[in-house]
Amino acid sequence: MGRILLLAFFISLGKIASAGTVGGTFSSIDGGQISLEQWRGQPVLVVNTASRCGFTGQYDGLQALYDRYRERGLVVLAVPSNDFRQELATSEEVKDFCEMTFGLDIPMSEITHVRGPDAHPFYQSVRAETGFVPKWNFNKILVGPDGSVVETWGSVTKPESRKITRQIESLLN
Numbered sequence: 001m002g003r004i005l006l007l008a009f010f011i012s013l014g015k016i017a018s019a020g021t022v023g024g025t026f027s028s029i030d031g032g033q034i035s036l037e038q039w040r041g042q043p044v045l046v047v048n049t050a051s052r053c054g055f056t057g058q059y060d061g062l063q064a065l066y067d068r069y070r071e072r073g074l075v076v077l078a079v080p081s082n083d084f085r086q087e088l089a090t091s092e093e094v095k096d097f098c099e100m101t102f103g104l105d106i107p108m109s110e111i112t113h114v115r116g117p118d119a120h121p122f123y124q125s126v127r128a129e130t131g132f133v134p135k136w137n138f139n140k141i142l143v144g145p146d147g148s149v150v151e152t153w154g155s156v157t158k159p160e161s162r163k164i165t166r167q168i169e170s171l172l173n
Contacts, residue, residue: 021146021147021148022036022122022125022126022129022141022143022147022148022149023035023036023037023122023125023147024036024120024121024122024125026077026079026109026110026112026120026122027109027110027112028107028108028109028110029080029091029094029095029108029109029110030095030108034077034107034109036077036122036143036147039075040145040146040147041073041145042073042074042075042145043073043074043075043142043143043144043145043150043168043171043172044074044075044076044077044142044143045062045065045074045075045076045077045140045141045142045143045159045164045168046077046079046122046140046141046142046143047062047076047077047078047079047138047139047140047141047159048079048080048081048083048112048114048123048134048137048138048139049078049079049080049081049087049137049138050080050081050082050084050086050087050137050138051080051086051087051088051093051094051097051098052086052087052088053084053086053136053137053138055136055137055138055155056137056138058138058158058159059078059098059101059102059104060102061158061159061160062076062078062104062106062159063076063102063103063104063105063106064159064160065159065160065164065165065168066105066106069168069169069172072172072173073145073172073173074168074172075107076106076107076159077106077107077108077109078098078104078106078107078108078109079108079109079112079114079120080094080108080109080110080111080112081111081112081113081114081134081137082111083113083114083115083116083134084136084137086137087111090111091110091111094108094111095108114134114139115133115134119133126141126149126152129148129149130149130152132149132152135154135155136154136155137155138155139152139153139154139155140152140153140154140157140159140164142164142167142168142171144171145171150167150171151164151167
């Protein structure tokens with residue numbers, strides 16, 4: 001009887017963990033709203049970004065990743081943040097910088113808090129589900145088609161690294 005109860009307990013833990021989903025609505029840098037729900041059924045790589053960071057060159061890799069996999073369903077969402085004091089003053093400046101310097105056409109939010117008490121609900125949800133909080137700019141969160149967090153990576157993991165592409169490829173149509 002004790003083993004059956006223990007087994008039932010662990011099964012229920014698995015169900016609770018797998019039931020966790022992250023979502024939220026971001027203000028788009030182009031105006032309007034971006035809802036993660038609109039991409040349900042697709043993998044979404046969410047990256048907190050900054051224009052004046054040593055990792056800003058990763059914008060090239062994010063765009064290349066988006067170009068490589070977008071026809072198969074991948075969405076890359078850039079979330080500019082000044083939480084580490086390396087972002088430009090306004091969302092308009094960020095948009096201009098990214099378009100002129102990197103030719104970005106990936107979806108992008110307005111400048112958003114990604115950590116602390118003012119963190120966006122998406123980041124609060126990720127923290128609650130996984131314990132992950134961005135430690136710096138260009139941290140990456142892969143959300144699966146079901147809305148759950150598949151994996152997280154820090155700044156030093158490049159967008160086109162095998163660690164990331166392998167996970168993305170396993171989720172694509």
